[in-house]
Amino acid sequence: MNPDKEVEFDFPPVIRFYKSGRFERLSELFVDVPAGFDSETEVSSKDVIINPSTGVSARIYLPNILQSRKLPIIVYCHGGAFVEGSAFDSFNHSFMNRLSAQASAIAVSVEYRLAPENPIPIPYDDSFEVLNWVVSHAQGGPEPWLVNNGNFDNVFLVGFSAGANIVHNIALRDVHFKGLVVMHPFFLASEKLPSEPTDPKLRDGIERLWSYICPGTSGIDDPAINPLAEGAPDLKGLNCERVMVCSDEGELKVRGDVYYEHLVKCGWGENVEFVESQGEQHGFFLEKPDCEKAQEMMSRLTVKSRLSSPGVIRIYKSGGAVRLSETTLVSPGIDTETGVTSKDVKINPSTGVSARIYLPEISCQDKKLPIIVYCHGGSFVSGSAFDSPDHAFMNRLASQARAIAVSVEYRLAPENPITIQYDDTLEVLKWVVSHADCGLEPWLTNYGDFSSVFVMGFSSGGNVVHNVALRDVRFEGLVLIHPYFITSKKLPSEPTDVTRAKLEEIWWYICPGTSGLDDPRANPEADGAPSLKELNCDRVMVCLAEDHLMLRGKVYYEALEANRWGENAELLESTGQGHGFFLENPDSEAAHEMMRRLIAFINRG
Known part of the structure; x- marks a missing residue:
């Protein structure tokens, strides 16, 4: 027999060896x-x-x-x-x-x-x-x-x-x-x-x-x-x-x-x-x-471990918590790329609540500038107004929108559970608008237009600003970017991946005493939640990405329409983009389009 064709060892469906030393792989799966x-x-x-x-x-x-x-x-x-x-x-x-x-x-x-x-x-x-x-x-x-x-x-x-x-x-x-x-x-x-x-x-x-x-x-x-x-x-x-x-x-x-x-x-x-x-x-x-x-x-x-929101936090049975993400903090100052100047201010020395303020280049022809109060994301447990992605975003936003931006450094959960983030942000917002009648911060008193105040938040920051907008300070516009809303009821098209599951699980740790995933603070459409008619602003913009929170954000926008916000509610869907893409890829066309829409919303008047 021909040794090149005589089988020595056959191991289907993987491999076959011949007496000549030749072999052939049998699988067509790969x-x-x-x-x-x-x-x-x-x-x-x-x-x-x-x-x-x-x-x-x-x-x-x-x-x-x-x-x-x-x-x-x-x-x-x-x-x-x-x-x-x-x-x-x-x-x-x-x-x-x-x-x-x-x-x-x-x-x-x-x-x-x-x-x-x-x-x-x-x-x-x-x-x-x-x-x-x-x-x-x-x-x-x-x-x-x-x-x-x-x-x-x-x-x-x-x-x-x-x-x-x-x-x-x-x-x-x-x-x-x-x-x-x-x-x-x-x-x-x-x-x-x-x-x-x-x-x-x-x-x-x-x-x-x-x-x-x-x-x-x-x-x-x-x-x-x-x-x-x-x-x-x-x-x-x-x-x-x-x-x-x-x-x-x-x-x-x-x-x-x-x-x-x-x-x-x-x-x-x-x-x-x-x-x-x-x-x-x-x-x-x-x-x-x-x-x-x-x-x-x-x-x-x-x-x-018992709870590990991927890349964010680990919470132990003892109650201790370890943040897994490494936040890179950057100092304020002059940004050479945008010409924006920033500085940090203490709002409440007893609690440590503070903010970073951004001022674009001022010319003698400048009229009073819109004011943007911004809340960062991070699942309520991580992130900072001082971290590099948010700092870079604020520089770009202040420059391109020709606006004063105030980025809130709220206290993080679980050490500071909800509603502390809401309270801290409301305190910063009240501090900002108090400068309409004079105040200690010259950038606000000299350049701020207090008839044009916007409150903006990304992810968990979107949740924060929604809840703050239901309180007792009125402002012109609300912007929710990829907002953190959850519910116990899943839509047929809603994903059920690990990230989504962790966002739901973490809610119980950051909001002890909560009634659950249909707590109105987490689900604006829950039974007993305040009507969206009560949002204390003139108009709302919702920005969505193709992420695990997209459908909840869309439900929120549809509820705005159902509550007669009409032309005073805007929706921006960034097709094919992930959660927070505008921070990671600020030079992408989708990020540029989002910035254009934000600026148009602010300048609509």
């Missing part, structure tokens, strides 16, 4: 897709070459976030029994988009070289090289997404199946990182446990495959495939701070379970977690990403 912008998750991706001489590369994913926020970094290794699959295939690409979006993390998906052409340890070496490349950017490097956005104290190594085997083995090397996640790991052992699956053909195929992908191996008790084998490195030596093991009900389940049990025994304690997806098979989360178990697994991957 179809490569290009990098780019994913409209569903608002994640951008691109491919980078790590080592031109070997061809080792990676696909990097960046979620739609504010650039001042440093993000966790996930280095991911795909599955495929070491012989198939790719960082670029449709299954892994889709999973990475979802993971990056829901974890608010940069993801780096490793395109390691496949066996048998590149036998073990080459997949380990390739993945380790990518990990080293990633962490090297802590000191600067060629990849701006990592340098500008990455938090190198929060690097996670994640792998599925063969990829889980890879990340376990490289976690024993000399690069320290935050967390290790092994999902449905490819581990074997010669000793069979009573609870192990009994498909002898499949089991024999998996074990025989190992000898082809790792020639020269000592067998299936090689420490590379059996982490608990005699002579294997102690799991105490994993070079990370915590470990998560994800288990399915496939052929490899029991070995993963044993791995977790050994982690517990050797002292990992509360720093090891176990996620069991009962009734689901190997890799189910790739094939059925919308199923309940896949969503539960994704939630466990991205939510590490």
